[in-house]
Amino acid sequence: MKVRVRFAPSPTGPLHIGGVRTALYNYLFAKKYHGSFILRIDDTDSARFVSEAEKYIIETFKWLKITFDEGPHCNGNYGPYRQSERKAIYREYIDKLLSKNLAYIAFDTYEDLEHKRHNIPNFQYDASTRMNMINSLTLSKKETKKRISNNDQYVIRIKVTPGQTIVINDLIRNKININSSTLDDKVIYKSSNNLPTYHLASVIDDHLMKITHVIRGEEWLPSTPLHIIIYQYLGWEQTIPIFAHLPLLLNPNGKGKLNKRDSKQSEFPIFPLQWIDHKTKEHISGYREIGYLPEALINFLALLGWTPNNNQEIFSINELSTLFSLDKCSRNGIKFDYQKAKWFNHQYIQQKSDEDIAKLFLHHYANKLENQNFDRIAKIVRMVKNRVNFIKDFWIESDFFFIAPIRYEKHSVQKHWKIESSIQLTELCTLLTSISNFSSKILEKAIKTWIANKNYHTSKIMNACRLSLVGAAKGPNIFYIIEMLGKEETITRIKKAIKVLM
């Protein structure tokens, strides 16, 4: 049997990083077994629908180079791939459930249900209460028809038989037994938008799309028994997919599921891409904008809840897909370790070629670097890349190559600018003027010889020199900096520093 898995996000906003991880696991699983990976848009919630969300989802996976075999953007033989476009398909199965008396129509108002939930302990719409409610079981056929033709709002509820044991066979959690008496008669269809709810729609679609494995977040575990019942009611028990419920991503320092607010407080992104909220006009930046490399994000995410136990940490996407297996997934919730994500990105930046990184750097700081020579940028990247975690850090680490320091960092001045510095650096300028070949090796030799002849302190001279060129006690090898800056600029900067700091 050919493996077919799906990622089925709801287009209600930007994709959560946990959702990206779920998609990744599905993708790796499909790749490993040479199966199909399907994108399905679960847009049965009209009230929370956000039109830009689908584009955002597709853009995210394009950036990550995670490709779908089927989906609304790339077609396939099992479409349409948006649930809102599948209304007619669902109708048939809803009628089937109704006619077989496995579901019923309910007219109870939201207020009435809320009231009962508040006032009756552990109130549940189920076998014990359904005969006291307003539904097609308690109303006459005539009355039910009348209400429907009157356009009264109604829902269709699944009729759960109590006292049954439902068995979930989960690839990650093994066998779970649930007593159906603890389940309620869930709403599976709502007349307000003529659409099924997630539970019904996803079961029908998973069946019709021949999904073999449902790999999703743990938050779905409690409703899985309901899904199994729907498969049974529809006569599909032989083709129930294999379930695998992934542990959730948790907030690193506080409590609960990873969410937007926690991410903001800890200053790490929770979305893969930037998201602009059209209502609040708020800009929330994502992993891409911070300067994450997609490969690094994928590697980090892959190891959040899964590990091939060989102590390896860095994996290419191909390695991941050959090694991946669901039974190696952990079962416990995972606190999101942003430090480790950072470390992964650092590793991947070191791995990439200077030219590739230079392109990203250029793209990230297009306005600042527009007139710069590309080869020079690549050389600078080579010099500073080992001190950088994110693409955005490149500017902080290399700005002095492009702009002369405007001020000199106070602490560095106190530490490295001595009384004799002005005189010594003036002499250094004279020396530099006499050197025609400004390569770092020649510079180093000449400067060191001069220092030795004069009996100066190397560190004092060079630190003061660095301060005047960089504006702070940071940066790569000083002779590289001098070479990169060139004769004229170097001398100008030293003279300026002498003027300002004397």
Next chain:
RNA sequence: GGUCCAUUCGUCUAUUGGUUAGGACACAAGAUUUUCAUUCUUGAAAGAGGGGUUCGAUUCCCCUAUGGACUACCA
């Protein structure tokens, strides 16, 4: 409140009945670097608690505790 899931260093995890409980991130110290980083070396750091089962339990079972999810005409 009810149902379900989980519990090894601070964090992510390895070890699925016998180990000095291993690795990585973070942290600390040292080395390298004329600066700041990088890098290298070293260190500190763990099987929630209580009962069983067993010659032997981190590993299997039960209870308690703690954490998490779900409990919508949301997915």
